[in-house]
Amino acid sequence: MFSLVSIAAAVADETHEAASKGLLADTSFWVLVAFVIVIGVFIRAGVHKSIASGLDKRGQRIADELDAARKMREEAQELLAQYQRRQREAENEAAAIIEQAKADAKRMAVEARDKINEQMTRREKAVEEKIKRAEAQAIAEVRNQTADLAVAAAERVIAERMDKTAQGAVIDKAISGLRNDIN
Secondary structure, X not given: OHHHHHHHHXXXXXXXXXXXXXXXXXXXXXXXXXXXXXXXXXXXXXHHHHHHHHHHHHHHHHHHHHHHHHHHHHHHHHHHHHHHHHHHHHHHHHHHHHHHHHHXXXXXXXXXXXXXXXXXXXXXXXXXXXXXXXXXXXXXXXXXXXXXXXXXXXXXXHHHHOOHHHHHHHHHHHXXXXXXXXX
């Protein structure tokens, strides 16, 4: 505050001195005249118009840059929204693929289990048929052996009871009859 008061006092002293010396000796007056002349030259040359148009151009350029920045921001937000939507779609698609894979795995497991059960059933049937054939073959062998033993026993009994010529004819006839009956 003290400095403002001292500056005001100094200006008042100079103004007082200038008034006492005359207006032409005052430097402030000549500075004012030079300033008015410069302003007049600037107005005459149209500097104020060029400054105003330059400021207008700069203001328009700044406004255009702001509009471009707004547009870029909107485009960036749209791109972000698109990428987020694509990400959600990709996540949904991945989840659907996982669910489909799980369903396929369950279906394949069921199919595999069914095929295994089917194969086991076929093998059981094949084994049962094999056992039946072995039983039938064993029964046939037992019958053949029984028939052969019966024929041999009959031959002995007949041989002991009959004479040799009658015996031979009866035996041959019985043997051929038994073999035909058995087979």
